[in-house]
Amino acid sequence: MPLRRVAILGSTGSIGVNTLDVIRSHPERFKVVALTAGKQVDRLAEQCLEFNPAIAVVADADGAARLSAILHDKKIATEVLYGPEAMVTAVTQSNCDTVMAAIVGAAGLVPALAAAKAGKRVLLANKEALVMSGDLFMQAMQSGGGELLPIDSEHNAIFQCLPQQFTKAPHDYLGVEELWLTASGGPFRDTPISELSVVTPEQACAHPNWVMGRKISVDSATMMNKGLEVIEAFWLFGLSLEKIKVLIHPQSVVHSMVRYRDGSVLAQMGQPDMRTPIAYGLAWPERIDAGVAPLNLTQFSALSFTEPDLGRFPCLALAFSAAKTGGTAPTILNAANEIAVAAFLDAGLSYLRIPEVVEKTLNHIQSVPASSLELILEVDAQARQVATSLMSEMNI
Ligand SMILES: NC(=O)c1ccc[n+]([C@@H]2O[C@H](COP(=O)([O-])OP(=O)(O)OC[C@H]3O[C@@H](n4cnc5c(N)ncnc54)[C@H](OP(=O)(O)O)[C@@H]3O)[C@@H](O)[C@H]2O)c1
Structure with missing residues (x-):
């Protein structure tokens, strides 16, 4: 097999770390050429020291300055970039042929789409890319001529x-x-529904079988x-x-x-x-x-x-319904869920109110055909705003 040149979007997360673990055992098959992270600069620095990619990207300028300083001290020549556009640069300018798309949430959509358009082998972990823009994404894969492999x-x-x-x-x-x-x-498969109002983020993230990032762990519970x-x-x-x-x-x-x-x-x-x-x-x-x-x-x-049992898992019923509606409904579902899950993890939203926030947001915004990336991103932003203000009306 020829050497594959790999870019990892979200290298500091659960999927990213597991990807590097597989690559570590096969240096004759894979070369890491780009790594991107959000906020975990120290972890990304360690990865750069070990894998020496051409490009490393973090979310913001402060993180980039910190990463540059660490790499400069260690005489590592990786180019350090930051911000959402740099995630696209990591895909298009790193000379990679394979992209692991493993950023969590809607933030992963644009770089994953860039990989599809550029004809890469796309290893798709970021399910949100297909949830939000399935039609556009599949068209981009087709026109780019690359391979799409689900992770x-x-x-x-x-x-x-x-x-x-x-x-x-x-x-x-x-x-x-x-x-x-x-x-x-998930962890609450058999928990009496009456006890679900008081479950904590730690309980929700304690998945019985899989070790995953916090957001997907809560999504597994619901x-x-x-x-x-x-x-x-x-x-x-x-x-x-x-x-x-x-x-x-x-x-x-x-x-x-x-x-x-x-x-x-x-x-x-x-x-x-x-x-x-x-x-x-x-x-x-x-x-x-x-x-x-x-x-x-x-x-x-x-x-x-x-x-x-859809009564126990109302989020599953909401997703089926949004899928059936089609258009931008899955984008609204996904955005409202991201806001509600973040509020559950960090701001005290009760677990049982996650589906309530999602349902109210879906009822508040009408679905339209998901005809362009710009429109999808606009609806995503609108749904986040609506979900946030609904939560403040609910005194959350
Ligand atoms: N974990 C699993 O077993 C599993 C299984 C199937 C599918 N998936 C899917 O794979 C994706 C990743 O899941 P995960 O569990 O690996 O998530 P995770 O552990 O939370 O990692 C997420 C990664 O995305 C980065 N990131 C988050 N927000 C970002 C932003 N705004 N800009 C740039 N980078 C950002 C994080 O960087 P920092 O940590 O540096 O901030 C981290 O590298 C999700 O779409 C999930 O649904 C995961």
Whole structure:
């Protein structure tokens, strides 16, 4: 396999760190050429010292000054940039051929789209890019001529269970009847609903099976994450929404499944460790050692699957509804959720009010066709404003 030149958007996060862990074990296959972070300057500096990228980007000028000083002291020649446009520069000017899109939230959309347009191999962890701009993103991939490989474990599993030709002809179903996305049900799967009003961010972030960033951990607890994944799957695989199902599978062994016309159901199984899908995306179509312990199925007395209770998980119902509405509704859903989750994590919003903020914001703004990036970003900003003022009206 020729050396792949990798840019990592969001290298200081959970996916970013796992990506570097896989790359670290395969220096003959991968060279890191660009790294971007938000606020964690010291962690990015350590990564630059180890991987020596051509470009490193942080969110603001103060962080850039600090990073430059550290790298200068250590005689590392990495070019340091900052701000949202520099995230795009990291993709377009670093001579990378592969981009791991792992910035959390809407902030990751523009650089991920730039990677799509530039014809890169895009390893897509940032599901928000497809949730907000699925149509534009898929068109950008097509016109750029690159490869799109899903990193979300469920979508990666489905990708693995689809025939190879599917990537060339995504709208030819090749006998595919349904996609079954599995969900652990999160830390509150069995918690009495009456106790949910007092759960803390720490409890919400204590996922039973996966170690992830804080925002996605809360989304897993509310199952908004699964809702966003349904929308992501809709765009990635081109099946109608009715053919995308969600199953609660507490053991997190089966990462998702594809049901075929002839009665076959193909499942991808493995440890709940993101290094598996990351390694798959980095080396595709080859398979490399991901550093993941082998799965021992005899450890499990049973693997169970049930349908989710939408009463317990109203965020999942809201996501299904926004997906059905289409247009900018998923952007509004996503933006309001980001604001509500941030308020839950840092400003004392009650856990049960997350779906309330999202629903009220969706009711407040009418969905229109998501016809351009400018419009999507405008609606995103509007939804954030509306969600914020709704919360202040609710005395939050
Ligand atoms: N973690 C998982 O297991 C998992 C699984 C499937 C999909 N995903 C998806 O992958 C994405 C990343 O998730 P994560 O869990 O890795 O998140 P995370 O640990 O919170 O990391 C997020 C990364 O994005 C950077 N970032 C955040 N806001 C930014 C901004 N405004 N500008 C520039 N950079 C910014 C962060 O930088 P700083 O930390 O330096 O501020 C960090 O590098 C999300 O879209 C998530 O849904 C994650």
